[in-house]
Amino acid sequence: MNLPILSLVIWTPIFAGLAVLFIGDRNPRAARIIALLGSIAGLLVALPLWCLFDIKTPEFQFVESAPWIAAFNVNYHVGIDGMSLLLILLNCITTVLVIIAGWEVIKERVSQYMAAFLILSGLMNGVFCALDALLFYVFFEATLIPMFIIIGVWGGPNRVYAAVKFFLYTLMGSLLSLVALIYLYNAAGGSFSLLHFYDLPLTLNVQIAIFSAFMLAFAVKVPMWPVHTWLPDAHVEAPTGGSVVLAAVMLKLGGYGFLRLSLPITPDASHELAGFVIALSLLAVVYIGLVALVQADMKKLIAYSSISHMGFVTLGIFIFSVQGIEGAILQMISHGFISAAMFLCVGVLYDRMHTRMIADYGGVVNRMPVFAALFMLFAMANAGLPGTSGFVGEWLVILATMKVSFWYAVLGATTLIFGAAYTLWMYKRVVFGEIANPHVAELNDLSRREFFILAVLALFVLVMGLYPAPFGAVLHESVNEILRLAAPGRKLLIGL
């Protein structure tokens, strides 16, 4: 393969975004169309990855490498494995849907809105591809800027607080990891290559220091309890599209970081501190599940539900088994579809009623039966119903957890009850019942645009739920490789 597919995947959306910015707001319609074409192009250039990906090798594929900052031996080094592949595709699909979702809803600064999402999409693809630590860090931090703008400009009344909280929280989290990367750069004799980092001998104490730095960055991103409180605020204030991308893709940067950096670079520290991470994950599942139950704001409820579901990701990762990690990755993909759909469903209601409070709704099904049916599917998927994608990851993680400890599995499995309780209770209060007030009585069912977006997501949720085997097949070799690198003692032995 001579075609630099990964570069196309990264830069197509970014250049499309710049083009949209260039058009500006004189012609919003043109901006929308260019943005849509750009996002579709971004998806199309990513599709060959799926077709050409070799599931039989643990090596990074589609690798490109070129010097970037030669003085410091920083390289534009990209390549993907199965995990990256799935996340890139998720990102590209989400971008198209978000552009369509903002089509009529966004009326001010259209070009900037569309451009922000396109650029964000390209940057996140960059994170998923980067094999050079500095490149990774730059992409990782750069994603904050478009999202900061999205929340701060198109957000709700309290958007500035939320945007600043989001920005500072995540930036503070990741600053230490830069220090860690620089330490590794020196230790590796002047290289930022992740592949070099993987084989770098490190004593346990150093590993623990580096792990902690990474942990802070990724835990904030996931987010894990107790550094999760930025997420509900960010979601509540963000425009629908912002929430969708934030939940569907951006949170995955954290899980991805754990698997790409923490486990292979600091395997012994990861094992050493696994109990701690597992405890935080289980706390997220139970504590956050209960907190989600009492939320009066739909977006806040779904935000908390996201945290709880992401708890399964970190739980699965730190079980250190193929099932656990595959479960974690599948959970990330599935959560991408489901949380996107849930936020879009709330967006559909918000666009009509301009309120997110559960108490302002009731009996929506009477006016919006098609919406109610789709929302039901996503609610059930959120509750982890078998046959939807929501079940796959949780199932694998619970199976893997059982092998470690019966009680961990018991705590994890409580999501079966909590997940159903908070999701369906909300659904009941919003959708079922008599028409609660005159505003509900005036609701119109889904437009064709809205129906299309939700139907696409419904398709993914069902396909992945009924036949997840192809998703799993992509992962096997990559996960084996991650586990090989994460084997305890590997790095300590090299050091001797």
Place this chain on the structure above:
Amino acid sequence: MQKLYLLVPLAPLAGALLSGLLCRKISNRVAHSVTILLMIVSTVAAAFVFRDVLDGHTFNGALYTWLESESAHFEVGFLIDQLSATMMLVVTFVSLMVHVYTIGYMHEDPGYNRFFSYISLFTFSMLMLVMSNNFLQLFFGWEAVGLVSYLLIGFWYTRPTAIYANLKAFLVNRVGDFGFLLGIALVLMYFGTLDYARVFAQAPTLAANTIEIFPGHAWSLLTVTCILLFIGAMGKSAQFPLHVWLPDSMEGPTPISALIHAATMVTAGIFMVSRMSPLFELSQTALSFVLVIGAITTFFMALIAMTQFDIKRVVAYSTLSQLGYMTMALGASAYSAAMFHLVTHAFFKAVLFLGAGSVIIAMHHEQDMRKMGGLRKYLPVTYLTMLIGAWANAGLPPFAGFFSKDTIIEAVHAAYSAGVPGAGFALLCALGAVCAGGFYSFRLVFYAFHGKERFDTHASHGHEEHGHGGTPHESPLVVTIPLILLAIPSVCAGWLIGTVVFGDYFGSSIFIAPEHGGMAKLAEEFHGVLPMILHSFTTLPFALALAGAGSAFYLYIVKPDLPAVLRAKLGFIVRILDDKYGFDRFNDWFFAGGARGLGGGLWKIGDITIIDGFFVNGSARVIGWSSTVIRQFQSGYIYHYAFAMIIGILLLLSLLLSGSV
């Protein structure tokens, strides 16, 4: 034949998709014709499969690989043997009857097409559940029937009681599924596979394994696994204390009460335990647990049924009690008796529910028996079929319920003689429930169909066309024909007991450990249907059932004023029964309220006050405060800086000087 296996579940699925996705595009007639036609296809196919299995052709194979991870292969596949073939036949037949009945029951409902879609979807899910050859697909079907049950209980989604009931049903079932999933996880962990055949083959070798749930307490692996799996069954089959959802599920339309909440879905737990007999048989503790739970359910739910006034709730509590019998049978290792009772119960309980539905149509959606009475002359077919259903339900010979129930009691008795722990308690409960069963079954018939007419006929404008208030009249043929077709097996199905229970009907699909010889002994004592009936006249269960029926006759026909007097005299007991032992109040207060309170506390104290208030915004405030302080130093006045510089130099100098001395 394998294509035929596929046809059985896929035909209803096609019907469900068609009438569901196009529910607003097609007419009612198209929707019901298509779904019913496809149900007929499915039923006929199931019948062929059944015959084929009787000829000795069983099947166990995978359809496709759902997911592979590590060494675990998760597959979707079928296991067709005597157990599943029996269930397939019962499910498709009852479902077909309910489909037909629905034409009459739902004909004015705006959600007509949607309803057909749901019941076809249910049939598909239930078939996938019973045909499964592995634990995963079982769980899929398990949750899918739960979903459809949720959708159907809340079918009339504007009713507050219905949408409360469906949420409750789903959540209580989820509590059961929670245990079930953990049980399955244990199976995969220790057996390395979820395929029934391979798990069961390994079971004896793992019988001695122990696990430590609590440090220092080694428990038998199979006991823990079986109890966890059984918790799933307790949810789905509404066993104490997870029974609370079933009575409320009566908020759904009556056809689904018959199909889902009596004949098929709620028996999934019974089916599951029978399927897992090779596991349960290896753990006496688990079996005793099952036995005691079943016993509690059967007796205490039968008591509640005695005082209910809502015709559907009487039948609902009776269903709980009957499910308790089946569970008891499982605990007594009488799987074939449990399955047999499952089948006969499916018929006579469907009759009772559909009959109740017919009464409800005739009474214009009045369900309170206090407002009925004397209906037998208006609803002769319904009356007759319901009498048969009640007779069978009471376990009196010669109808179907008698044979299955009597065998269960005998089996529990045999278990008691063999010294099975808990069997003595179970036997007492069973006998109590027989007496109560005789009472509530006939109370229903006498109360609703005999005695004074207590309904309001509104003779002044008694035109039928006006709907409300006319004299009740018999339901249309689409309602009565299913009733009759279901009443026939309610009469005769029991006569097959010799083959099904005491013969080798279930073959290798059910495993009974050699030390559990109760059923084998009963089989030796069985000399045919007629001797069994004659013998029963001399036994205690018969006398108790008759006593129950007789007191119902006395109270509701001979002295119809007496029940009210008794109710007043026994106020305390009646209040406890009407309160359903306080379970609903306790669950609302403790679990629902507790979870909300805990969630609210964690959110307000943990998230808002401590994390956000103290750490996040606190650190922001500290930075803000310290920067205000530090800002003071940068005043911008040269003489401030000069002054500071001079002080600094002086300090340094003095330090240096003092150091050099």
